[in-house]
Structures are given as structure tokens and as C-alpha cells.
Amino acid sequence: MNQSHPVIQNDVLEGFLGPRRIVFIVNPKAGVNLQKHIRESVEHHLDHRKFIYGIWHTEKAGHAAELARKAREEGYDIVVAVGGDGSINEVASVLLHTETILGMIPAGSGNGLAMHLGYGRDIDKAMRKLNMATVQTIDCGQLNGHPFINLAGIGFDGLVAKSMKGSNWRGFLPYFLHSIKAGLVFSPHPCTIETEDRTIVEKCFVVTVANGPMYGYNFKIAPDARLDDGLFSVVIFKTVPRWRYFAAIPSSLQGKIYEAGFVEHFTARQVRIRCEGANFVHVDGESIEMAGDLEFKMIPQALKVLVPRT
Ligand SMILES: [Mg+2]
Structure with missing residues (x-):
């Protein structure tokens, strides 16, 4: 089969020739379990011309950071924390000062950062927003390390x-x-x-x-x-x-x-x-x-x- 990729106009892909690799790190215990349909949401709402995806579930406390590190080492372009601010914290902590980009799907009790950035509270809508998102560089804080x-x-x-x-x-x-x-x-x-x-x-x-x-x-x-x-x-x-x-x-x-x-x-x-x-x-x-x-x-x-x- 001899097929060429469609030409895609998207800031996210600027400088990239092919689809980006994205992995969703899902905390099954976060919030009120909105994330249980994450796979359907990824399949139906993520733009598969732009992203090649993986979905990984955390199994214990601290596992999100471990998985995010693995994703970084395996060369994923984007690591999406599916959870609340606590899950984002774990994932982000291993992406500081790297080229790996943090994404988020709000599924926690407190989704302060996701709400502020405009992801909203609806998982499917947030998924569609990932398709057209832009990359920004933000500050972080450190409390006793x-x-x-x-x-x-x-x-x-x-x-x-x-x-x-x-x-x-x-x-x-x-x-x-x-x-x-x-x-x-x-x-x-x-x-x-x-x-x-x-x-x-x-x-x-x-x-x-x-x-x-x-x-x-x-x-x-x-x-x-x-x-x-x-x-x-x-x-x-x-x-x-x-x-x-x-x-x-x-x-x-x-x-x-x-x-x-x-x-x-x-x-x-x-x-x-x-x-x-x-x-x-x-x-x-x-x-x-x-x-x-x-x-x-x-x-x-x-x-x-x-x-x-x-
Ligand atoms: Mg500030």
C-alpha cells in the first residue's frame, strides 16, 4: 500500500513531519471516576492524524511519576496527566527542564490548573481541545525541594x-x-x-x-x-x-x-x-x-x- 499522510496545518506540529506521540497517564482513583471512559474518549475525540497514542494506568501512589519518566525516556512528545492537580504534579515533576510537553485531562477532585488553562470539566471536550492546543512554557515552584x-x-x-x-x-x-x-x-x-x-x-x-x-x-x-x-x-x-x-x-x-x-x-x-x-x-x-x-x-x-x- 502506498499512501501519503494528509497535509495538516497545526501549530502543535510545527517543525514536526509526522504525528506526535502522546501518552495518557490515567489515575484510576482520582476524583469521581470520570476517567473510566478514557479509552472511548481517546478513540472518538483525539485527532488520530495528529497523534499516535498510548494509555497507561497507574497502580499505586507515585506510579504516575514513574510512568511519566518512562514516557520521557521512550521519546513520547506529550505526556497527558488524567486526574487532578495531584496527578499533574506527579507527571510534571519529571518533565521539568525537558522538551517533553505536559497535557492534562481533568478528572480529579480539584482541577485548578486545568480549569484555569481552559480545559473545562468535560473529558470529551478537553480531549478535543488537545487537538488544537498550543505549547506554552510556564514557571514552577519548589517547596523544600x-x-x-x-x-x-x-x-x-x-x-x-x-x-x-x-x-x-x-x-x-x-x-x-x-x-x-x-x-x-x-x-x-x-x-x-x-x-x-x-x-x-x-x-x-x-x-x-x-x-x-x-x-x-x-x-x-x-x-x-x-x-x-x-x-x-x-x-x-x-x-x-x-x-x-x-x-x-x-x-x-x-x-x-x-x-x-x-x-x-x-x-x-x-x-x-x-x-x-x-x-x-x-x-x-x-x-x-x-x-x-x-x-x-x-x-x-x-x-x-x-x-x-x-
Ligand atoms: Mg507567577
Whole structure:
């Protein structure tokens, strides 16, 4: 059989002669199991003239990073994390400073980064967006050596991450209920926050160091955060009566959290947090145990990402 490939016009393929190799790394335990139809979605919605695909499932914690490393070594052009911010974190952590491009299909509990980039919540639609996506290079953060792509920090949200960790019940409702519970039981400790140009001592309900602007479910914690400006947005919730945090939820959904009186925010390249008492730390929404000072470092232009066209 003597057939020639169709001529394809696509930025994604710029500089490439043939279809790109893409692999989907699927976390079967992420979110509310939207990813169970991933194979059908790939077969029906991915443009097979542009991509040659593989679908790999993770079998244990940490496996996504292992599979992403294998994909990189085998010369895949694009590695797609199918899961939430936690799955993206694992995959991205082995793609930093490489030519391998990160893609994502939102299937987690919190899909903050995918929502921000415009993938939406629907797996099939997100799959079609991959067909016409462009490549952008974004910054990453590092917390005591652990890379993060979206958000990291301590406080109330770290406690929510910790309580979600022990639970198999995923989705908006448990997230919401855990947040209310954490909102009631979390007790803020005095923190010292140092950046290259300021020192703040404050009893903090939340300290977020943001590369991207939002948690899952459209909660924008750092509406001004840009993924490619070489800066973190640091957002502090000072201690006020708790009802005021709950009352600020609507403004957070509208991207206006900075208007709340208890919020302080600024940008920084480097952040150190020292906190008295128990630290509830999260890195891209995953609870992590860390003792001592928390050192955040910006790694500019570290990761190539597929971004849907708007
Ligand atoms: Mg930034």
C-alpha cells in the first residue's frame, strides 16, 4: 500500500513531519471516576492524524511519576496527566527542564490548573481541545525541594488536604464538608513570612504561595497569579471571625477575594515561612508532612504545557 499522510496545518506540529506521540497517564482513583471512559474518549475525540497514542494506568501512589519518566525516556512528545492537580504534579515533576510537553485531562477532585488553562470539566471536550492546543512554557515552584505547578501553602487548606487524604469519598460534596469542618476546627498559629523585600509576622488562617490562580471548583485564591511571569502571588488570610471567611466565598468565585478585608497579598520570587505549632502543608492540593522552615523557590520557564486555544 502506498499512501501519503494528509497535509495538516497545526501549530502543535510545527517543525514536526509526522504525528506526535502522546501518552495518557490515567489515575484510576482520582476524583469521581470520570476517567473510566478514557479509552472511548481517546478513540472518538483525539485527532488520530495528529497523534499516535498510548494509555497507561497507574497502580499505586507515585506510579504516575514513574510512568511519566518512562514516557520521557521512550521519546513520547506529550505526556497527558488524567486526574487532578495531584496527578499533574506527579507527571510534571519529571518533565521539568525537558522538551517533553505536559497535557492534562481533568478528572480529579480539584482541577485548578486545568480549569484555569481552559480545559473545562468535560473529558470529551478537553480531549478535543488537545487537538488544537498550543505549547506554552510556564514557571514552577519548589517547596523544600518538592515541585509544584499550581498552589502550595499552609493553614486551613492544608488541613482540608489532610482530611481528604484519608477519605475515599471524592468530589465536590466531601471537599465542601471537609472545608466546613476544617474551617471550624483549624486554629491559626503565628507565622513569620519572609520574602526578598518584606517580613510579615501574623497569625494566619491561610498562607498560599501561588503559581496558578485557583483551587478546584473555581475558587480563585490568587486571581492575579500568572503562570509565566517568574513570580509567586503570596496570599495571606489574617485571623478574623470565621464567618467572614465563609462570607467571602462568593467573592472568591468571582475572582475578587483580594477585596476582602482580611486578605493581604503581594508577589515574590522567594518565600520562607516559619510557623509555630503544627504545620498543615499542601503541595498542589496533596497533604504532605514537613517540619521546620518552609522554603519556596521560583523556577522560571521550567515546563512546557499544552494550552487550549481560547
Ligand atoms: Mg507567577
